Amino acid sequence: MEINGYSKTRNNKLYKTALSKYEEAIDKARETKPADQSEKTARLPQEGKIIKGEIIDLRYQEAKIRLESTGQVITAKIDGKVPLSIGQSAEFVITDKTDDQITLRLVSSDNNPMHDIIYKALSAAGLSASEKNKAIVKELLNFQMPVDKDTILKLIKLTASYPNTDIKTLLLLLKNQLPVNPVNIAQLEAYQKGMHQMLGDLNILTENIKVYLENMFLQTNDNAVISDKPAGKTDTINPNQANGITEETVKDLYNLQNMGEKTSNLKENNLSEDYIYPNSNTNNIGFDKILNLFKQLLYILYDGKTGIYKAETPLQSVLAESQTAGFLEFIRSLTDLNADSGTNLDNTYIFPNPENSGNIINAEMSKPYTDRDIGSATLRDLMNLIFDLVDKGLIKSPDENIIPSRLFEAFIGISSTLSDTEKEKLIKLLKAGNYHHRITNTLHKRWTLSPESLREDITDKKFFRRLYEDLEKLKGLSEYGLLESENIRTPINKLQDNLQFMRDLNELFLYLQLPLRLAGQDSHGDLYVFTRKNKAHSNNEQLNVLLHLNMANLGPVDIHMAMKERQINAVFYLEKSSEQLISSHLHELSDALIKLGYKIQVKTKVSESKPDFITDILQKDASVKNVSRYSFDIRA
Template sequence: MNSIQVSQNSNKASNSLSGNGNTGRQTGYSNYSAVSSGSNTQGNLNNTSLTGTQTASPTANVPTGQILTGEVIDIKRNEVSIKLPNKDIITVPYKGTSELKMGQRITFQVIIDQNNHPGLELMNTTSSPLKSTIMEALEAAGLPKTNSNQEIVQELLNHQMSIDKQSIQDIFRASLVHKDTSISTLVLMTKHNIPINETNGKQFENYRNYEHRIVKEVEQITNILPNLMEDLGKMGSADKMAAFNEQILQILLSDDTKTDNTTVPSTLSLANKETQELLLLLEKYPLDTGLRADIMNQKADFMDVVTTLYKDFELAIKADENILESLMADGEVDPSRLNLNQDAFKIPLINEIMEQFSSYQYESGQIGAFLSSEDRIDLLQQLESIPPSREIKQAILSGTITTKEVLSYIKDYLPLMDEKLMNRILTGKSYKNILKEHSLSKWTLTPDFLKKENSVPSLYEKMYKQLSELEELTTNLNKTFEELSTNTSIHKLENDITATKQNLDFMKTLNELFTYVQLPLHLRNKTVHSELYVYTNKKELKKNKNNVSALLHLDMDHLGSMDIHVTLNYNQILAKFYLETDDSIQLVSEHIDELGEILIRKGFLVHSEILKKEKEIDIVKDFIEKEPQISSLKRYSFDIRA
């Protein structure tokens, strides 16, 4: 990277590195660019940083009067630094009245005032000489000099592309066909060999405008599915509702490896001190010797421990009632002053155990993670006429049955139900919640599942396949059931499925330009939009997998938007957390050491910084334009290893 300081004693900028000069203004349209294009470099962790290892481009002496385009990267009291497209940085005295901003893209020329002092003059794109160049290019292309056509040439220049006749006419023709796609997007799609069509244009602009979140589209689909079932029930078409439900379950329950609870560890994990504290509590009541040994050896099953805690808590309450009854027989007693047996269960350790159990239920897909005891009882009462086995009853009441098991059970027994019972179950609150949570778990990632190898590509492959099957199902239902022609739910469902599939297709295309993937996370009781960007270009990543720079973007309910820049060099991690508010910074600061301790135990040396977030990610400027152009696209493959 060359640093160019415009001196007050010279009409040219002096270059700190030697190289071949490039001082003349180009006049041929086929090669014309506002500035010469530099070589591609590997990006740094911080996308606003000016430091890093970069390949020096040719010396770029800047004679007075030459028109340049660049990005404002630093503003001081009387000077401004501008990064040129070839990676050179020029620093120029500036005392203008125009308000420049960091990151702003400007067209300018270096001038010399009457006192022989250099300065910066901003160019109005509607004035000469840039205006003259644009007009000449349009004239050579045989196009009228309308504002929209001038914008075509301007955008080609902004992105360092040729403004020859063919290039201008190609964008002109595309703009006539795709009127809803901006000229800037059409130019970028052309530059990076992204096929220009209505779908890609819309998706590209969604990504540029931050309206591309797959997790939001998935949530909409999973909300509509149960409601559509209810709509069919209200239309009095029990057979259509039953058939639709059976086909949906056929799709959702097929190849269901993600919700298999055998993949989730079911043992309680406690430190030695906590283990002793738990045993002291449990030994006050009858304790199975096998469970005691399992707790000591860190092999205790969650369900065994939680069941024992509930049983002992009930014994403690009964003992307290007997004590109170005896004391009150002797006179008035204030219970608040008594040290009750049940108080022993109101300690942080029990909260931690129940938290672990709740996480286990959630990761396992058990209904106890989201269905209240009242809703579970209601579901069981609806199923009584079948009736379920003793084991199924107990699993429903305890909340340990999985969504897959409930849906499979209902699918098998639905043909045996009368129309009234079937309608009550399929449109009931409990069943609708179970169907929603199961479908949501199929198309999102839990933290535990995210750890598995190839979890992300397998998720998207399965999601695309199942959405295609669901799309075919809704299309057929629409054709065979005329009453649905005015139903808003099914039309919304069809649109959301189409939009999600288009989003997945476009993400595959983007992944050919730079390593990127969305991570639709499903945490307890909420979903979270997350994105992973890898700064290190793919060629460098293949050469050295031990040196990677990446960015993880998260949209959290309470923390707000958060960017985590991570650089991994062998076992050394540099992590920078960028947050929007002081409260978020304070909260993360209070817990950052916990993250450090976990990573240290895994063998990493960690340095963390927590900073105020000043700008949002620009997917074009920060990533697409950082990578070299790719000549061909493999449309159905992901390269998302990180």
């Protein structure tokens, strides 16, 4: 009985306590101001914001939540089926907010830790949990970058400034402290797509310069407009108004009153001053324009060290001894042919003294034609002799084997002293000799790397400095009206942007593009050295290098080399069609390196996938100690 009595008493006490708590909760709920839903929603943060509170009532998918920050009670719809209970405190994100309804989504740390971190990072930064902001924080975490407020805000601003740019591209630039601007974005995207090859733009530039020069010949000979269209497809207009350059504009460039300013600007662009010192008595600006353009291109090709020529300069001061002998032999054969034909040349070019006139092969020395006669003749005399030979049909195609390029250069060098008639004949001679092809072929050789010069040109990056300087000079010629073609300006700008981006990359790791000139073909190459430049290296540290080549017949070739001291381990990653051929010749490479004192292990592997080396290096820590950090079993 005592036990039962005790039990009844205890149960009564528990019941009274529970009833008291229940009534207390009811009273508390009744004391809450019955503000309407629109008032409650008006006080809430906007969509995407995170709220935290205690669930005080829960019926199906609708819950009453007392907010932790203000004590306000709201009624909201819960998105999705989630395990909630009365009395539970939780974080929610506002996914929808209308006049009479709030929709919340639970922020769960149990099912998705990344999801939880993203929401907490945005909450700590006081930012909304919009899809865009969540994507930004997610990528920051993937790139192992800070998710503090400043970094998130910086990315938000960048994505607003470049809405069409992938967040990953912006992060790659930001993480590596590369300037985020339209040029670098375009360059990085080109690298990611494998469309960054400098070689293509170099070939386009040389070809467009050649077409431009061809059309300048048309302008001077046929009064055709200079353009970037193929020769023969241009419209006929006044040559002094070609491409909008009027006679007044050109004369302004020639105005000696402005010489100081013009000279200063030319020096800033590393251009020759010859352009602003034309023959002031000329009546055909087109003649001066093409001759001065050739003069400026020669100035570029010779790094500003072109010869100083005068009309009275003798031949032996222009050509090397071997070239002089060959040229004289050529002239001898033509004059002998001319004598047999019974036609006299105008000997005053070679013998200005009337008493020495007569048949050129019966010269003044009481013996037949001598080398000394033409060898001591002046440039103007030789030029007019060649004009005469061309007019008489004795020289039909003055190619390199007939008239050396150096002699053409000398004729161009004295062009400002020539009459309009002589200039016109010189331009026709240059056109007949395809001199514009010689110029562009030389530019191509200058702007590509041969296997023989590769080591010397890239050791101190001499090649890239020279190329950038050449592009600056060409841009200057465009600004001065000598290269007025959008098809020339565009590749110049693209190449300069590419070189600048490559320079920025080299602040992080060693990387070089290699525009290669091989036997019978050009080939693009990429050289990667997988090590951070700002890290100290020991002499016995392994060096990892990747050389990527695009070969016309072999396809893409990736050669990975790991070298430590004098031990080399090399793997050639190839397409299946070329793997057998390369394998059969690997012993030749091994034998050559062994003779140089190296130990080598080399093999081939077939690879069909496509990598993105730049992204891989920029996204990861490039200070690798072994190749396993990177995927080399791939091709570009």
